[in-house]
Amino acid sequence: MTLTATQAKPAPALLPRAGGLRGPLSDLFWRRPKLLLLLMLLPPVLWLGIVYIGSLFALLLQSFFSIDEFSGLINREFTLKTYGDLLQAANLDIILRTMTMAALVTLASAVIAFPIAYYAARYARGRWKALFYLGVMLPLWSSYLVKIYAWKLILAKEGILTWLLAKLHLVWLLDGWLSLPIVGGNSLSVSSTGTFIVFVYVWLPFMILPVQAALERVPGNLVEASSDLGASPGQTFRNVLFPLALPGIVAGSIFTFSLTLGDYIIPQIIGTSRLFIGQAVYSQQGTAGNIPLAAAFTVVPIVIMGFYLWGAKRMGAFDAL
Amino acid sequence: MRSDGSQSTPLGLKVAAACGLLFLHLPIFLIFVYAFTTEEKSFVWPPPGLTTQWFAVTWNRPDVWQALSLSVRVAAISTLVALVLGTLCAAAVSRTQFFGRETISLLVILPIALPGIITGIALRSAFSLAEIPFSFWTIVLGHATFCVVVVYNNAVARFRRTSGSMIEASMDLGADGFQTFRHIVLPNIATALLAGGMLAFALSFDEVIVTTFTAGQQQTLPIWMLEELIRPRQRPVTNVVAMVVVLVTLLPILLAYYLTRDGDQIAGSGK
Numbered sequence: 001m002t003l004t005a006t007q008a009k010p011a012p013a014l015l016p017r018a019g020g021l022r023g024p025l026s027d028l029f030w031r032r033p034k035l036l037l038l039l040m041l042l043p044p045v046l047w048l049g050i051v052y053i054g055s056l057f058a059l060l061l062q063s064f065f066s067i068d069e070f071s072g073l074i075n076r077e078f079t080l081k082t083y084g085d086l087l088q089a090a091n092l093d094i095i096l097r098t099m100t101m102a103a104l105v106t107l108a109s110a111v112i113a114f115p116i117a118y119y120a121a122r123y124a125r126g127r128w129k130a131l132f133y134l135g136v137m138l139p140l141w142s143s144y145l146v147k148i149y150a151w152k153l154i155l156a157k158e159g160i161l162t163w164l165l166a167k168l169h170l171v172w173l174l175d176g177w178l179s180l181p182i183v184g185g186n187s188l189s190v191s192s193t194g195t196f197i198v199f200v201y202v203w204l205p206f207m208i209l210p211v212q213a214a215l216e217r218v219p220g221n222l223v224e225a226s227s228d229l230g231a232s233p234g235q236t237f238r239n240v241l242f243p244l245a246l247p248g249i250v251a252g253s254i255f256t257f258s259l260t261l262g263d264y265i266i267p268q269i270i271g272t273s274r275l276f277i278g279q280a281v282y283s284q285q286g287t288a289g290n291i292p293l294a295a296a297f298t299v300v301p302i303v304i305m306g307f308y309l310w311g312a313k314r315m316g317a318f319d320a321l
Numbered sequence: 322m323r324s325d326g327s328q329s330t331p332l333g334l335k336v337a338a339a340c341g342l343l344f345l346h347l348p349i350f351l352i353f354v355y356a357f358t359t360e361e362k363s364f365v366w367p368p369p370g371l372t373t374q375w376f377a378v379t380w381n382r383p384d385v386w387q388a389l390s391l392s393v394r395v396a397a398i399s400t401l402v403a404l405v406l407g408t409l410c411a412a413a414v415s416r417t418q419f420f421g422r423e424t425i426s427l428l429v430i431l432p433i434a435l436p437g438i439i440t441g442i443a444l445r446s447a448f449s450l451a452e453i454p455f456s457f458w459t460i461v462l463g464h465a466t467f468c469v470v471v472v473y474n475n476a477v478a479r480f481r482r483t484s485g486s487m488i489e490a491s492m493d494l495g496a497d498g499f500q501t502f503r504h505i506v507l508p509n510i511a512t513a514l515l516a517g518g519m520l521a522f523a524l525s526f527d528e529v530i531v532t533t534f535t536a537g538q539q540q541t542l543p544i545w546m547l548e549e550l551i552r553p554r555q556r557p558v559t560n561v562v563a564m565v566v567v568l569v570t571l572l573p574i575l576l577a578y579y580l581t582r583d584g585d586q587i588a589g590s591g592k
Contacts (some may be wrong), residue, residue, distance in 0.1 A: 026497035036498075037413055041425065044410040044469065047402075048428050052466050055443035112344070115337035123330045132342075136576060139345040141520075141574045143527045145546045146563045148350035152550070153364045160351065160366040204345060205485065208422070221442055222354055254434075262436020268463045269550050278438050282533075298439050305435065 011215040063295035073292060086300075091280070096275040101192075102260035105199040105312055106207075106253045113201065113207040113252065114245070120208075121215035122223075136212075140205035148269055151198045155189040155270065184273055193269035201257050202266065207252035214248025215241075252310045257308060261301040277301060349567060356564040360555055375557040385562060388545040395457070395541060396525040401465035403521045406465070407472025412449065415480035432467040438469065441534030448535070451502060455537025463535040464528060468521035475517035478511060483509045489584040519573035527570060542566065 029036040065074055066081045085091070120132040138148070154161050159218060165171050176186040178191060185191030220242065226236040262279025275283070284294035356375065358368035379385055407429075414425055432440050444463050453459065487509075489503040529543035536544060544567070549559040 001534075002373055021500055023497065024342060026499055029498050030492070033417065037417055037419060040409045040413040044406040045425065045428070047406055048432070048466065050471065051462055052440070052443075053428070055440075055447035058447035058450050059439070059443040062450070110580040112341050113335050119330070119338035123334075129580070135345065137578065138571065138574060139349065141350055141523055141527075141570060143543070143563075143566045143570055145527075145543050145550065146352060149546070149559070149563050150352050153366075154348060154352055158363050158528040163366045201344070201348065203414060204341075214426055239376040258434070258436055262438040263530075264438060265547065267545050275414050278436070278564065279452055281438055285442060285445065285534075291442075291449065294442055295446060298442055301436055302439060 017317050059298060060296050062188045062291050063299055065292045067290045067292055082296045085293055086296045091297075094275050094277060094280050097274060098261055099304070101196065101276065102257045103200065104196060105123050105260045106256045107204065107295040108196070108200045109204050109207040109256045110211070110249050110253065112204060113211050114249075117208050117212035117215055117245075117248075118241070121212050121218075123222060136205050136208050140209075145204065145265075147202055148198060148266055151194070151201065152189055152270060155187070155197070157187040157189070159189075161188065192272055192273060192274075198266050198270050199260050199263070204258040206248070206255035206259070210251035210255075211245055214245050214251070218244045247315060250315050254305075254308065254312055258301070258305050261304060328575045345550070349466075350561070352563050355560045356557075358557070358560065359457070361555075364556075370478045376562045378555075379558045379561040382544065382558060384540070384556070385515075385542075388540045390540060391457075392526055392542040395460050395464055396522045398461050399468050399525045400518050401522045402461070402465035403468035403472045404518050406470045407517060408476050408514060408519075410469070411476035411480055412462055413474050415477050416485070420497065429470050429473050433470045436536075437467075437530035441531040444531070445534040447511060455539070457536065458485060459535045459537070460539065461539070463531045464525040467528075467531065471520045472514070472517035475513045477522040478581075479513035516577035519577045519580075523570050523573045527566075538539055 002006075005310065014308070043202050062074075064078050066076050066078070066079045067073070116132075116136070120136075133177045153159055156162075158242050159306045161173065162171070165174050177193065178187070183191060183193045183196075185194075188194045188197075222235055222240060226240045227233070231239065254257055264276065264282045268279055269278045277300060281297045284290045284297060352431070354368065357371045357373065359370035359372045360368055364370070386458060392489060398496075410425065410429055413419075414422055440463065447453075448455070482566065483506075487499055487505055491505045492498075494544060529541075529547055532541055532544055533547070540548070542562070546559065549556075553559065
């Protein structure tokens with residue numbers, strides 16, 4: 001082996017060009033990087049452009065069609081009648097209810113997420129940090145339906161929550177809550193409270209991650225400086241931590257708000273018969289066969305999210321993502 | 322004044338963080354208990370008895386197997402498409418500055434940023450306008466579209482850490498573009514792609530909202546599960562399937578985490 005190695009000719013300064021099509025192609029890409037860029041971008045842009053943006057346009061187009069009330073057929077002529085239907089009191093009610101729920105869910109997620117994010121960002125180190133990270137990541141990626149199903153088990157009348165409250169002699173509290181008009185119901189699994197709890201549970205990791213990212217960037221000595229200058233922990237939180245975490249909270253709220261606006265499965269499985277936007281869209285396109293009205297309904301969350309994103313961008317939330 | 326102030330954790334914070342994490346995890350653990358319950362008709366707690374018979378019953382259910390097989394096939398093909406498209410896009414965006422770069426990243430992120438129901442109904446109305454019948458491929462079309470973003474995120478993060486001088490060095494040493502890609506670029510991004518691919522698989526395997534609009538009469542596993550949630554037929558079988566789904570999605574997530582944990586950007590942040 002050593003013999004062949006020493007006998008081998010020294011490598012030429014320039015290697016011969018690879019044969020076939022490969023060499024010329026490689027040279028071409030080297031000389032014209034723009035061409036390579038174009039070729040790399042073409043497939044994803046075509047796919048997303050045609051499949052996704054194309055579909056969004058189809059959706060928008062449909063919202064300007066109308067449905068013939070007698071035949072149930074879709075009338076493919078430009079009209080604003082469907083948007084007029086959207087503004088009926090019942091539909092406005094649905095939109096308002098969904099937005100209220102989205103706002104409450106966002107608020108609750110922020111409150112629960114903050115201690116977890118703050119602990120993970122400031123105190124957890126090494127192994128604990130990894131554990132915290134996985135502790136947020138695993139629920140985030142666990143099956144969405146399984147998570148909802150788990151809550152159906154928990155909130156059922158005969159389920160673990162009632163059992164726990166019975167052990168603690170607190171059933172009267174639950175019964176009292178369930179007898180309240182809007183938030184109550186027959187059992188937690190058919191009440192708005194149940195819907196709220198499940199929404200918070202399912203979207204919570206989406207809030208924790210950006211808040212943690214924002215808090216990681218707050219230098220620890222800033223908090224120490226604040227207390228050295230005589231601020232109480234509450235004052236430090238209000239004047240130092242909270243303003244610095246706000247972009248992260250806004251970034252997280254984009255997810256919690258948008259996901260709540262569009263969800264139709266959670267309120268269908270755990271909740272009352274009062275509809276949310278997602279359910280309205282689903283039933284309009286499914287059983288009612290009224291795709292134009294369903295399309296017009298989806299324009300509502302798109303517009304709301306458009307304003308929301310615009311506001312979030314002004315608050316610098318995108319740097320926290 | 323304490324110099325080691327940053328080391329001691331306020332008790333209140335500890336308790337709140339622990340409660341938050343428990344809130345996130347206990348419901349999933351509960352699924353494991355319910356998979357063994359002897360109770361058939363209700364969700365009664367505590368379970369009256371424990372049994373493993375429902376695993377055998379589930380094993381012999383053809384509808385579960387069909388749904389599982391459809392889900393796996395859809396997820397595999399969607400992941401492949403997403404891997405190709407996501408990597409190409411990430412390579413283009415991270416290596417060069419060009420006009421419209423921001424627009425491209427927005428385009429990739431949009432399918433996941435807008436609520437799933439919008440993606441779903443948009444695809445459905447496009448199919449109906451173009452008169453495309455529902456099939457295996459209509460499901461794949463939807464899934465691949467929102468899977469691109471996870472591959473893209475992982476690949477972009479890795480490209481950012483891979484220094485461009487390595488590629489230049491390879492070219493200086495005489496390798497052509499294809500050799501450089503094969504021997505320098507690919508080994509560098511391989512684990513990121515693997516992680517992105519696994520997350521894309523998990524995302525597709527679990528997706529239900531878009532699928533309800535693009536599947537027609539076909540049943541993927543999540544659709545099967547949704548049917549059971551709305552109109553329960555055999556609750557213990559649902560319990561077992563739920564447990565299996567948790568385990569099946571757990572593995573790719575853990576693997577993806579270990580593949581990318583040394584990086585500054587880790588797989589999966591922002592589903």
